[in-house]
Amino acid sequence: MIRKLHIKGFRLLRDVTIELEQGVPTVFIGPNASGKSTVIEVLHFLKAAVTSGLGNALTAQRGGLDLVRTRGLARMPLSIEVTLNPSEGFAIEQDRAPLVYGFEVVPSESGQPIVTREWLDKYSHGLTKKPLNLLIRSDSTGPAKLKNVFTTKYDEVQIPSGELAFAVVRHPHYPTFEHLRADFTQLAVFPGFDVRPRWAREGATDDGLSPRERSIIDVADGLDMLGRNIANVLYRMREESPVRFRELSEHFQAEFPFVKSLYFPPIAGGGRIQLAWEDTRFPGDRLYAEQMSDGMLLFLLLLAAASPRTAKPLCLAFDEPDAHLHPSAERRLVHLLEQAAAHQTVIVTTHSSSLLEHLSDPARSIRVCRAGSSGAVQEPLDADRLAAWRDQYSLSDLRLRGHLDLSNQDKEEP
């Protein structure tokens, strides 16, 4: 579970510390351009840096470090620090002690990223005690110091100046790096599922793949970022975890009672399947994902993403998952997110007031984003003051009256 993010110099997040709630989803609200989605992007950036390298994550995926860094302060480095409880993947309980990992990047003269500092600290007795420094890297040209678990001494290792240590170090002497890498690879970040029907994808410059199309059977059980492997994920869930598949189907049918069943007919040629469903209103007809409404397909994707999986990700993050959903489906979505939050960090951004209404503990869950001249900030709500107002007013009422987040038209003036 991710407990805290400290981000400096990443787009609007000039210098923010975000405490993430454990046990409830953390829900970011606020006007457009207040830095909500940037929090999600930071998580994706971490994952991309691990899976495809820091340079690639910055340059190929985001257009270069200069486009990512906060504007206005020419030499401000980009820095990210994550405090987390490692996932169950850590075999030894001692290794599941809280970790703090961070790095700092500046551009070279040619614009390439250079890691100027990197650190990994383990806190075996809570975060207030003295850390055990597993990684110290304070000079991009010098070696990094890595704590060797066998000799208990520091090894000096040369790491390319543009890469993160834990992403490139592969050695049993440093097991924490491998686990951290595995955890960051498992970050489940969903910036928005592509539920556009075929007619709306016409002329799109993407590769044409969509959750509505056929899926190749493979071993990955996680949903990809756009949900394009939904048929494969659900097929594998049905085959390997029938109880989970039944629960997911029941949640789906509770919102869409006309769905009799979901199934996965093979496609001629082998190795590929399609998502199909039976509709009680049209008995005997086989309907395909292409014939689902945007809301239906989106809800199914959200169910697949939020369902407990064999490997629980460190964090589930959704950017505005409520688009296309009826308020009753939002209620069920919140229920599922709250269930998932019992085992992992769950982060959601939203503009939907009705989604907020369904939160069981809005004061703990909601973070209000606001962007001013000094960057974006994320503020929690005061539980007592909120409770006093909620006697008479719903969260939607309070929001309309400007007591939660401000609108884009509200100028921040002294």
Add this chain to the structure above:
Amino acid sequence: MSGAHEPRVRVLLVWEDQYCEKLHLLLKRSVRHCCAKARVEFVRDSSRGNSNFAAYVQQDWPKARQHGFAREPKVDYIVCVADADCVSTVCPTAGTPPDYYQGAQALETWMSSADVQWTKTLRTATTLDPDRVHGRFLRWSKESVVTACFDVPEALGKLGNFDQEKLRRHLAQCRPHRADSSPDEMHIHEVRSPQSCLERGCASVDLAVPRKSSVVIDDVIDAASKTHIAKLVARLPDLRMLSHFVAELAQAHERC
């Protein structure tokens, strides 16, 4: 020719909980089960809180009676439905329920008088057709419906995966009465703290207790009322009485 196009009596049911869809569906299924011939069309709304019924009758009932809703024509009757465990807030003049040891009959008598008292109170809130305004209590809450499903595994399964045998053993040890061996008509008298029964039941099978107005409680109510409405009606006599009451309203209206 009789059928779907015949005019029906339109009854507005006002629930305290804004998540009232499944309770409303439960009542519809109960009316269909108990009084299949009743020609009633139901409209639902919520007072959004158990202290708002009088305000609803004062402000919203005249609009619903004279104009209907944006999507519905005007209604003929209004029946406000509240949990009997909130009676002190909803209708303080109804007094407190008799304690358990005074017996089931005393509780039935108190329920009838509470309904009458509440109806009187609600009628003072409006001058428009006050005789079409009614208040009814249901014992005790949504959780009562869940506890009444103790032997409907397909409904309780909506709470999560658990060992049914473990639950059976837990129910067998319940005191002062065993839910699984009490007659159906005594269920509501004996399970007077449904929330704590639910909590203890969930704890016995290592399930998380669903929070108030949770979507899974709605799922249990929906699943049970779909397949076991007879059992629910037998265990929740107020549901049966409310169903008959609504059917009688419809019949009386037709006679007029």
